[in-house]
Amino acid sequence: MTASALELDLPGDSVSRRSRRKFSGTGIVGVVILGVLVVASLLAPVLxxxxxxxxxxxxxxxxxxxxxxxxxxxxxxDQLSRVLYGGRTALSVTLIASVIAASVGVALGLAGALFGGWTDVVAGGLADIQLAIPTIVLALVILSFVGNSIGPLLIVLVAGSWVLTFRVIRGHAQSVVGQPYIEAARLSGLGRLQIALRHLLPSVLPLFVVAFTLNASAILLLExxxxxxxxGVQPPTADWGAMVAQGQARLDxxxxxxxxxxxxxxxxxxxFQLIGDALADRFGART
Incomplete structure (x- = not known):
């Protein structure tokens, strides 16, 4: 599945599509794996x-x-200790960056769909610029100038990942804005912010959840x-990527x-991928 092409089934979709909306077994496997990793990382001092x-x-x-x-x-x-503590680092950084990236993507996506005009042009232009610059190159530039602390690392991760949520949310929100009930809300006197909170935000939440999960996978891989x-995170702090690099020279x-x-x-x-795919089926998101 191409996450940036996600769509959401609207009320008129067929019953056959709705019948597929069950959380699959692969999704449960993904939840179990991720849950074990999170719990083991949190309980590292005990384990x-x-x-x-x-x-x-x-x-x-x-x-x-x-x-x-x-x-x-x-x-x-001890490698077990470093793997578990490294999970704390990787998963916490991934969670924080995913939340920030998703918030930026939702805000700009809804703003572009609601206001249109120059707001949409500017937001879309920023997304196009980001897509045109490889994230690794962006990371090299930013981290070379400001250092490798957590703050700059989060900036890189967010800058390289907010576009996914933005494009998904904006695309669906633009289709919803043209619906009759949105026009009725406007005629009833609701402002754009009220329409966004009452109608658009609930409508895009399923897509947001799917995009957030798939985005978290990409952010973890990038981190x-x-x-x-x-x-990334500097030694001696344990980090999965740095540990793999450390062991590369000793594979033999x-x-x-x-x-x-x-x-x-x-x-x-x-x-993360399994959960994202299962959520896409559960909420009727499709390419």
Whole structure:
């Protein structure tokens, strides 16, 4: 599914489409996987006996064992601990960036649909400019000038992802604005803000949920890619992308250093995708 092409079934759609609106088994699998990752990350201090920063030079690059289930890295740090704490970093940054990006996308999408004219032209122009600039290039420019702290990282993630929600919301909102009940609301004296809150926002919420979930998957992958390139969360803080980069040079002698954080990252990205696809079917969103 191409997320930017999502649409929402309107009241006149056929019963056959509505009959598909069930949360699929794959969606439940996605929820379970993501739930396990979130709970395990939150309970990391309880689940692991080692600090993610604790170094043991006598236990460098030990393979998985009873004392270190995911093995250790080249500084003797417990990989299981770093994977779980890395989940805290990756998932929290993803959540914050997704919320901000979704809020910006919804606000600009509804504004463009309601006001039209120069408002829509400016918002659409900003979206086109963002799409024309590769996100990695944007990240290199921004992070090279302002540093690699959490604030600039969030700016990069939001700047590279708000367009998805914007285009989805604006496209559907523009189709809803032309409906008779919207015109009736205008004639009854409701202002544009009231129309947006009472009619447009409830109408686009299902699409928002789908776009938010799929967007979170892209943001998580981007955050990990920046970490892999050394542009994300900086050491010694555990981060999945940085851990994969650290283990890349030792794939032949100590593959577990990169294998476990890479596998958990893939599971997280896939879980978001599964949930997004299931929500698209549940709410009648389609390409």
């Amino acid at each position: 692991v006996a080692y600090s993610p920063l604790e170094q043991d030079l006598s236990a460098v690059l030990q393979p998985p064992s009873g004392s270190h289930w995911f093995g250790t890295d080249d500084l003797g740090r 990990s890619s920046l970490g892999f390139l050394g542009l 002698s100590a593959p577990w250093v990169a294998l476990f954080p890479g596998a958990v990252l893939i599971l997280a990205v896939v879980s």
